[in-house]
Amino acid sequence: xxxxxVARTGNEAMAEAMRQINPDVCAAYPITPATxxxxxxxxxxxxxxVKTNLxxxxxxxxxxxxxxxxxxxxxxxxxxTSSQGLALMHEILYIASALRLPIVLAEVxxxxxxxxxxxxxxxxxxxxxxxxxxxxxxxxxxxxYDLLINAVRIAEHRDVSLPIMVSxxxxxxxxxxxxxxxxxxxxxxxxxxxxxxxxxLLNIDNPITVGSLVLTDYYLEHKRVQHEAMKNAMKVIPxxxxxxxxVFGRQYDFVENYKCDDADYILIxxxxxxxxxxxxxxxxxxxxxxxxxxxxxxxxxxxAEEIVKYISKAKAIAILDRSESLxxxxxxxxxxxxxxxxxAGKIIPMQSYVYGLGxxxxxxxxxxDVYRKLKNTKISEQVKxxxxxx
Amino acid sequence: xxxxxxxxxxxxxxxxxxIESGTSEHFKTxxxxxxxxxxxxxxxxxxxxxxxxxxxxxxxxxDEGKRGNYDYNFCKGCGICAEECPVSKKVINEIKKAAPNxxxxxxxxxxxxxxxxxxxxxxxxxxxxxEKYNIK
Ligand code: SF4
Ligand code: SF4
Numbered sequence: 129x130x131x132x133x134v135a136r137t138g139n140e141a142m143a144e145a146m147r148q149i150n151p152d153v154c155a156a157y158p159i160t161p162a163t164x165x166x167x168x169x170x171x172x173x174x175x176x177x178v179k180t181n182l183x184x185x186x187x188x189x190x191x192x193x194x195x196x197x198x199x200x201x202x203x204x205x206x207x208x209t210s211s212q213g214l215a216l217m218h219e220i221l222y223i224a225s226a227l228r229l230p231i232v233l234a235e236v237x238x239x240x241x242x243x244x245x246x247x248x249x250x251x252x253x254x255x256x257x258x259x260x261x262x263x264x265x266x267x268x269x270x271x272x273y274d275l276l277i278n279a280v281r282i283a284e285h286r287d288v289s290l291p292i293m294v295s296x297x298x299x300x301x302x303x304x305x306x307x308x309x310x311x312x313x314x315x316x317x318x319x320x321x322x323x324x325x326x327x328x329l330l331n332i333d334n335p336i337t338v339g340s341l342v343l344t345d346y347y348l349e350h351k352r353v354q355h356e357a358m359k360n361a362m363k364v365i366p367x368x369x370x371x372x373x374x375v376f377g378r379q380y381d382f383v384e385n386y387k388c389d390d391a392d393y394i395l396i397x398x399x400x401x402x403x404x405x406x407x408x409x410x411x412x413x414x415x416x417x418x419x420x421x422x423x424x425x426x427x428x429x430x431x432a433e434e435i436v437k438y439i440s441k442a443k444a445i446a447i448l449d450r451s452e453s454l455x456x457x458x459x460x461x462x463x464x465x466x467x468x469x470x471x472a473g474k475i476i477p478m479q480s481y482v483y484g485l486g487x488x489x490x491x492x493x494x495x496x497d498v499y500r501k502l503k504n505t506k507i508s509e510q511v512k513x514x515x516x517x518x
Numbered sequence: 519x520x521x522x523x524x525x526x527x528x529x530x531x532x533x534x535x536x537i538e539s540g541t542s543e544h545f546k547t548x549x550x551x552x553x554x555x556x557x558x559x560x561x562x563x564x565x566x567x568x569x570x571x572x573x574x575x576x577x578x579x580x581d582e583g584k585r586g587n588y589d590y591n592f593c594k595g596c597g598i599c600a601e602e603c604p605v606s607k608k609v610i611n612e613i614k615k616a617a618p619n620x621x622x623x624x625x626x627x628x629x630x631x632x633x634x635x636x637x638x639x640x641x642x643x644x645x646x647x648x649e650k651y652n653i654k
Binding site: 227228229289326327335336339340342346349350352353356 | 526527528531532533534535536537538539540541
């Protein structure tokens with residue numbers, strides 16, 4: 129297949145994916161801290177490059193509500209947001225997943241206030257990790273582009289039917305220009321196919337009630353169904369990724385295993401820090417330290433078994449969380465990896481870190497230092513702050 | 519031997535929890551009221567404003583397309599119909615013109631005789647509804 133090589137920022141890459149997906153409806157309220165994804169996409173709408181009905185609303189709460197109405201009416205629906213915008217959607221995110229509406233959200237990870245900050249960290253999406261949405265974290269523009277295309281298929285799969293957010297790191301990816309391989313519009317359309325909704329609120333021949341009141345008698349059962357849909361996503365995601373590889377040639381998985389197989393020391397992180405860590409791994413290996421990196425790409429559903437598979441032979445593990453749960457314990461990634469190891473009956477020395485909040489830079493040397501400390505110093509059960517001024 | 523009761527399990531639920539339409543008909547909500555609207559058809563100009571504004575579906579339309587009576591099984595007594603009724607509004611304005619200091623609202627059915635006579639929608643207490651207007 130013919131691929132076009134272009135230079136695009138992360139925002140542009142996601143907007144291009146949206147153009148090629150050509151959703152029926154986008155509802156958005158892209159005020160700061162949203163990025164320019166919607167602004168770029170709105171110019172595609174203006175130029176007639178898509179047939180999307182772009183609905184501009186008065187808040188992010190309304191944006192996701194409009195998306196829900198649209199998806200419930202059988203339209204392929206997308207939106208984009210960041211940070212406070214996602215937080216303002218919070219209430220409705222849970223309803224969208226309960227109604228099993230396959231909305232696709234292009235997210236750019238930016239810190240939540242306060243203090244006021246618009247730079248990269250994962251506190252926005254981590255705040256929504258229990259909202260019943262599938263969550264995929266992209267390392268770079270190419271992943272953001274590819275995964276957004278995969279996201280449509282995953283979300284709309286009959287056994288899944290769940291909303292999905294694909295995120296990239298604010299500024300680091302969203303505003304940086306990178307090399308992007310784009311596929312032809314027609315191939316994307318062929319890959320995503322036609323959207324066949326589960327139900328249609330506007331079908332007057334078959335009137336239905338959407339969002340009815342469920343009290344103590346069946347609420348538990350409804351959640352059990354969502355649990356099952358997430359479990360189904362565990363099965364469906366690799367199938368869609370495999371199909372994507374067949375057509376477009378790029379391999380994706382729940383996690384990316386970068387030299388973990390023979391590694392003594394493994395670092396786990398999400399997003400763009402994985403790119404930085406790969407350089408650290410290479411340099412350490414030249415010094416004779418067997419370093420490995422495990423990047424978690426799909427965080428919801430949480431690929432516990434996959435993760436354990438790659439890290440269980442390590443001598444020690446470091447986990448980098450780009451968000452704080454302020455529980456005095458580790459951040460969400462470390463906590464869940466620990467739980468996965470416990471279930472697998474494994475105890476591996478593990479150092480958890482909080483790093484990069486509010487866009488604080490992370491350098492190769494710092495990551496190398498993390499590996500060296502795994503090797504040379506005693507592991508602390510306390511979570512450590514990486515790069516904090518003290 | 520007791521037969522297992524025929525209960526829907528989580529596996530039997532429709533995707534997204536959707537159900538058939540019109541189920542609110544089985545769930546009477548009129549007893550939430552603390553005030554009751556009373557329609558005075560002789561004063562009504564058939565503008566249908568009340569019908570358009572009722573947030574429930576508690577104002578019936580007759581087969582001839584006219585304003586029908588209330589469906590008290592579903593009316594929540596919010597009073598929006600009375601607030602929006604142009605006839606009631608006109609009466610309030612008339613009263614205020616005659617007595618500029620009169621503090622009158624569409625909830626004043628029992629305290630203002632003019633309003634009671636001329637308004638198209640009165641809001642009354644549950645007790646008055648039962649005793650004076652024969653609404654149960
Ligand atoms: S009181 Fe409220 S609910 Fe009842 S009929 Fe009037 S507008 Fe409808
Ligand atoms: S009751 Fe009032 S608002 Fe309703 S139709 Fe009659 S005049 Fe119009």
